Amino acid sequence: MAAKVTIADVARRAGVSTATVSRALKQPDRVSEATRERVQAAIDAVDYVPNSLGRNLRTQRTGTVVLVVRDIGNPFYLEIFRGVEAAARERGLSVLMGHTENDAERERWYFDMVRERRADGLILMTGKLPPGFRVTARSTRVPIVVALEYLEDVRLPTVRIDNVAAAREATAYLAGLGHRRIAHVSGPTPELMSRDRLDGYRAGLADAGLAGDEALIVRGDYSMAAGREATARLLALEPPPTAVFCANDEMAMGVIAAAREAGVEVPAGLSVVGFDDIVFARNFSPPLTTVAQPRQEIGQRALELLAAQLAGEPVGVADEVMPTRIVPRASTAELVTSKT
Amino acid sequence: MAAKVTIADVARRAGVSTATVSRALKQPDRVSEATRERVQAAIDAVDYVPNSLGRNLRTQRTGTVVLVVRDIGNPFYLEIFRGVEAAARERGLSVLMGHTENDAERERWYFDMVRERRADGLILMTGKLPPGFRVTARSTRVPIVVALEYLEDVRLPTVRIDNVAAAREATAYLAGLGHRRIAHVSGPTPELMSRDRLDGYRAGLADAGLAGDEALIVRGDYSMAAGREATARLLALEPPPTAVFCANDEMAMGVIAAAREAGVEVPAGLSVVGFDDIVFARNFSPPLTTVAQPRQEIGQRALELLAAQLAGEPVGVADEVMPTRIVPRASTAELVTSKT
DNA sequence: ATGAAAGCGCTAACAT
DNA sequence: ATGTTAGCGCTTTCAT
Numbered sequence: 208m209a210a211k212v213t214i215a216d217v218a219r220r221a222g223v224s225t226a227t228v229s230r231a232l233k234q235p236d237r238v239s240e241a242t243r244e245r246v247q248a249a250i251d252a253v254d255y256v257p258n259s260l261g262r263n264l265r266t267q268r269t270g271t272v273v274l275v276v277r278d279i280g281n282p283f284y285l286e287i288f289r290g291v292e293a294a295a296r297e298r299g300l301s302v303l304m305g306h307t308e309n310d311a312e313r314e315r316w317y318f319d320m321v322r323e324r325r326a327d328g329l330i331l332m333t334g335k336l337p338p339g340f341r342v343t344a345r346s347t348r349v350p351i352v353v354a355l356e357y358l359e360d361v362r363l364p365t366v367r368i369d370n371v372a373a374a375r376e377a378t379a380y381l382a383g384l385g386h387r388r389i390a391h392v393s394g395p396t397p398e399l400m401s402r403d404r405l406d407g408y409r410a411g412l413a414d415a416g417l418a419g420d421e422a423l424i425v426r427g428d429y430s431m432a433a434g435r436e437a438t439a440r441l442l443a444l445e446p447p448p449t450a451v452f453c454a455n456d457e458m459a460m461g462v463i464a465a466a467r468e469a470g471v472e473v474p475a476g477l478s479v480v481g482f483d484d485i486v487f488a489r490n491f492s493p494p495l496t497t498v499a500q501p502r503q504e505i506g507q508r509a510l511e512l513l514a515a516q517l518a519g520e521p522v523g524v525a526d527e528v529m530p531t532r533i534v535p536r537a538s539t540a541e542l543v544t545s546k547t
Numbered sequence: 548m549a550a551k552v553t554i555a556d557v558a559r560r561a562g563v564s565t566a567t568v569s570r571a572l573k574q575p576d577r578v579s580e581a582t583r584e585r586v587q588a589a590i591d592a593v594d595y596v597p598n599s600l601g602r603n604l605r606t607q608r609t610g611t612v613v614l615v616v617r618d619i620g621n622p623f624y625l626e627i628f629r630g631v632e633a634a635a636r637e638r639g640l641s642v643l644m645g646h647t648e649n650d651a652e653r654e655r656w657y658f659d660m661v662r663e664r665r666a667d668g669l670i671l672m673t674g675k676l677p678p679g680f681r682v683t684a685r686s687t688r689v690p691i692v693v694a695l696e697y698l699e700d701v702r703l704p705t706v707r708i709d710n711v712a713a714a715r716e717a718t719a720y721l722a723g724l725g726h727r728r729i730a731h732v733s734g735p736t737p738e739l740m741s742r743d744r745l746d747g748y749r750a751g752l753a754d755a756g757l758a759g760d761e762a763l764i765v766r767g768d769y770s771m772a773a774g775r776e777a778t779a780r781l782l783a784l785e786p787p788p789t790a791v792f793c794a795n796d797e798m799a800m801g802v803i804a805a806a807r808e809a810g811v812e813v814p815a816g817l818s819v820v821g822f823d824d825i826v827f828a829r830n831f832s833p834p835l836t837t838v839a840q841p842r843q844e845i846g847q848r849a850l851e852l853l854a855a856q857l858a859g860e861p862v863g864v865a866d867e868v869m870p871t872r873i874v875p876r877a878s879t880a881e882l883v884t885s886k887t
Numbered sequence: 888a889t890g891a892a893a894g895c896g897c898t899a900a901c902a903t
Numbered sequence: 904a905t906g907t908t909a910g911c912g913c914t915t916t917c918a919t
Contacts, residue, residue, distance in 0.1 A: 213911095214912065215912080237889095239888060261604055261895090261912025261914085262913050264895050264913075266895085303642075461830075554896065565898090566905075604913085892915100892916095899908100
């Protein structure tokens with residue numbers, strides 16, 4: 208009915224002070240049973256909805272956190288968002304999702320949201336801080352948790368996986384199937400994550416007593432197209448690899464598509480392993496063997512860490528490493544030695 | 548440096564009133580050149596960042612709008628989000644993305660965000676209003692724009708596509724390739740969008756002078772698995788269809804995967820058309836013929852409508868219909884009549 | 888258990 | 904062009 212109902216209207220109606228109404232809402236135990244009921248009746252009668260603007264100004268909190276990713280179009284992030292959101296809702300927080308597309312200006316924009324108090328804190332999944340940001344500066348103190356990616360030379364609470372170990376395991380898996388010529392399609396190697404997976408690949412080869420061959424390593428950019436291009440290079444080698452470990456699922460799918468077009472069947476002629484276990488991995492044909500990370504849990508844990516930080520709890524500089532696991536599907540097979 | 552710098556600190560430093568500082572920031576033309584510079588210098592000196600909480604309370608606006616979808620995990624929505632976000636940033640608005648997962652409680656939650664003034668308005672892509680919501684009620688007046696989906700019996704500003712016409716065109720496309728037995732895998736028919744696409748399919752058949760056959764219509768739920776199941780049913784028919792129009796891309800991909808596993812090549816033995824042109828459609832094997840909608844533009848337009856509404860401009864009850872187009876790719880081919 | 892009163896930081900009348 | 908003043912709606916001491 209009324210266009211604008213404030214706490215004062217409720218107070219008047221219930222015959223109490225605004226302070227009592229506020230208490231009845233936020234700290235019911237500090238108000239007598241009878242009063243509480245009277246207040247509730249008044250609230251219903253005038254159709255009162257608390258205006259959080261007033262509260263926010265008073266408490267200097269917005270109840271909103273921002274999840275910053277590079278590319279919101281990447282379905283990979285959505286599962287993490289789910290985890291973050293679920294944990295946030297439990298605590299009455301809202302989650303804003305923003306993406307930077309590697310643009311420095313936008314990276315800063317999200318930081319400014321916190322500085323302007325439009326949000327309380329940040330979960331960073333961009334792999335970098337905005338240029339010029341110094342963690343030590345009191346003036347720029349922004350509650351942050353780094354998820355998934357991690358930052359070199361910066362000590363911030365982090366939730367991540369061990370990319371080296373996971374890649375090593377994936378490579379070992381292929382070696383265990385009898386493969387000897389195992390290629391790797393990596394991500395852009397300036398990025399820490401790509402380097403880690405590449406390092407893991409090398410370590411995996413070494414574990415299996417296999418010599419590395421730089422010709423078997425092709426740089427990509429995590430796109431399906433990059434997987435296609437890499438395939439052309441790899442199949443032209445003499446001898447060609449019998450297995451490929453890709454730094455993500457999209458590139459693995461590109462490899463499979465290109466290989467098939469080149470007349471090489473997967474997994475009969477080429478075993479392919481991806482990384483991430485995106486939704487389509489399971490439904491690809493053939494279903495993709497890949498490395499799964501506990502995305503939802505990562506998101507959840509990141510929010511928990513951030514919430515603790517916001518609540519003023521001593522968090523220290525957490526560095527939580529979540530477990531990964533190989534998901535064997537039909538894109539990999541034992542090497543059939545078809546020597547003459 | 549300072550933990551908390553307010554507009555008063557700047558005013559003191561610049562030797563002006565807080566009102567002048569506020570003006571220098573928001574209406575620079577109402578302040579003399581000299582003053583403006585002095586204020587700016589003071590701002591830099593004390594490292595002042597405006598606290599939007601104060602402004603929000605004063606202006607009764609948050610500068611935030613919420614994009615409500617059913618399932619945030621559906622990559623289809625992301626392109627729309629991009630359009631919304633881009634248009635929002637131009638206007639200094641932020642976009643919060645929320646998903647309901649068809650849960651009534653959560654549907655209401657986003658409405659309450661606006662009622663509690665945690666957000667200024669809603670872009671609804673859920674295809675329904677929360678239970679009990681009446682557009683007429685002044686008390687629940689919430690700025691809303693409906694995108695993509697539209698609501699029966701409710702007059703709200705809407706940005707959408709013509710699903711009937713698009714489906715009709717898709718069916719006509721298959722008929723134009725010579726197909727006579729054209730099947731349809733629909734979405735859940737209680738939903739308006741699914742019904743529209745089904746109606747369009749029927750109209751398309753009629754256009755081509757083809758008799759409908761209810762056995763050729765299979766209900767799905769927009770999942771890849773549903774596409775797979777539908778395929779089993781369709782291939783068992785006598786004679787089986789030579790073409791399938793699916794109500795979305797995921798189901799089309801399920802159909803293709805299942806057909807191939809059943810020994811039916813696409814498009815040689817079966818032509819398949821999807822709907823939505825999701826990112827993977829282009830990279831599927833074979834690349835999927837589908838109906839593309841201008842997602843980014845839909846998002847952009849929806850935000851423009853909402854922004855106008857928030858600005859108090861007379862919007863009326865807009866009903867904007869955006870154009871769709873068929874994207875021919877390799878999952879469809881002319882029917883080869885292999886009659887004996 | 889409840890009330891009175893003082894702001895949180897900002898903007899917008901209204902003056903000058 | 905600039906200053907004064909009065910809140911926006913809420914929470915939270917501090918009293919009682």
